[in-house]
Amino acid sequence: MLRDAFVSAARVAERGLERIGRRKGAPVLDPYIGYATPEGRVLRARVLTHLRASEPDPEQSRLTNLRQMASLFITDEVAGIAVLSEGVEALSDAEGYVTLTVPGAGAGPWDDVPMRIAGRPDSEVICPVQVPGATARWLVISDIDDTMIETGAHSLARNLWTTFTGSALTRVVHPDAVKLMATLAERGRNPVFYVSSSPWNLHDFLEGLFARADLPRGPMFLRDLGVSPSGGIGAGHLDHKSAAIDTILAATPDLPVLLLGDSGQKDAHVYRDAIRRHSGRVRGVALREPAPGVGADDAAAIAEIEAAGVPCYHGPGFGGALAYWGLTPEDEQRQA
Incomplete structure (x- = not known):
């Protein structure tokens, strides 16, 4: 009973935060750091209605910090968006996350791979991918x-x-x-x-x-x-x-x-x-x-x-x- 009540409250809170953060406009990509596998380079990102970021100020108060940190959690994710990179395509899931595995080993130790929303050249971002070299020991x-x-x-x-x-x-x-x-x-x-x-x-x-x-x-x-x-x-x-x-x-x-x-x-x-x-x-x-x-x-x-x-x-x-x-x-x- 208590668990059901908690889950219901959490869902209401999540929907409320999404409504607060919702903005109209074309979706954007928030890229995460990728990594190499034997099958290729794994690119990761999230499709959102907008990005939230701020430059820290050493003079700002804890209250300002609180507002800025809380704003990072007010996101509006976009599902079902096609994302492309080097001929590979994947759709964003219900929470906006998307993962693509692009063939090739990459130059290493870092390989910058472009990715974009299908039909939106202006949405292109760079996904940095860590590629271990042949001399790596661990x-x-x-x-x-x-x-x-x-x-x-x-x-x-x-x-x-x-x-x-x-x-x-x-x-x-x-x-x-x-x-x-x-x-x-x-x-x-x-x-x-x-x-x-x-x-x-x-x-x-x-x-x-x-x-x-x-x-x-x-x-x-x-x-x-x-x-x-x-x-x-x-x-x-x-x-x-x-x-x-x-x-x-x-x-x-x-x-x-x-x-x-x-x-x-x-x-x-x-x-x-x-x-x-x-x-x-x-x-x-x-x-x-x-x-x-x-x-x-x-x-x-x-x-x-x-x-x-x-x-x-x-x-x-x-x-x-x-x-x-x-x-x-x-x-x-x-x-x-």
């Missing part, structure tokens, strides 16, 4: 909240306050995360992916935040928070992360993987299960502890990761991860 999959940036994701109230009252200038990126990711990416040699339960509405915001913090650019696998016909609100947190990891590993079948996360949102459980599904692929795991220590359930999952032969570093920061994984200082020096 790939990196990282969580975002409390792993790369301070969020308080383990506390819903703190998470919402931090997300909606901050800006790309005020949000705090962990310095040790920037240093570790730079080392692991080796100046673009190794592909980087980000997996998070944050909504797709924050894609542009996170891209800007990462660029300002000098975090390596990479495709993001975020979550759709729309209310589904079955009554669910997007995919579940754990299911979403697990499915994203499976997709990334299938896209890069020849590379071992390093997994970064935190102990506040069951990442140890997600990574333990991924290690079971992809035996031999995971080279190391590192978990930030946003709160002192780990709970009994996380400790048990970490023990299982270690028992599978995968070193799992955990602590308040990532400073000791490289040594714990057995990556020597020479690995850091190769990028110098």
Whole structure:
């Protein structure tokens, strides 16, 4: 009964936000970062009635930040729109999302691929696609909240306050995360992916935040928070992360993987299960502890990761991860 009431309220809220954001005019494409697979280059975008973006101002108030962040969630998606790229066509789904797989490997490490709405040359946008090179040694999959940036994701109230009252200038990126990711990416040699339960509405915001913090650019696998016909609100947190990891590993079948996360949102459980599904692929795991220590359930999952032969570093920061994984200082020096 309570669940039915919640779902009904969520649907009413979603329709209300869409009506607020609805504007007349030709649809536009909001491109996301794509990635390469053995079958080709995967382009991703969303068809909307208009784009919402704003430049952060260091002098603006938290109230202004709140208004700007809330506006990112007032979108009007357009379904059934044909999108083209290099002879491939796909239709946007009920939430406006569209995915195309374009044949060809691309030049790498980045390939800019044009895509547009059918019959609308003026709608063309560029979809950047990450293409791992032949010299790549591993790939990196990282969580975002409390792993790369301070969020308080383990506390819903703190998470919402931090997300909606901050800006790309005020949000705090962990310095040790920037240093570790730079080392692991080796100046673009190794592909980087980000997996998070944050909504797709924050894609542009996170891209800007990462660029300002000098975090390596990479495709993001975020979550759709729309209310589904079955009554669910997007995919579940754990299911979403697990499915994203499976997709990334299938896209890069020849590379071992390093997994970064935190102990506040069951990442140890997600990574333990991924290690079971992809035996031999995971080279190391590192978990930030946003709160002192780990709970009994996380400790048990970490023990299982270690028992599978995968070193799992955990602590308040990532400073000791490289040594714990057995990556020597020479690995850091190769990028110098």
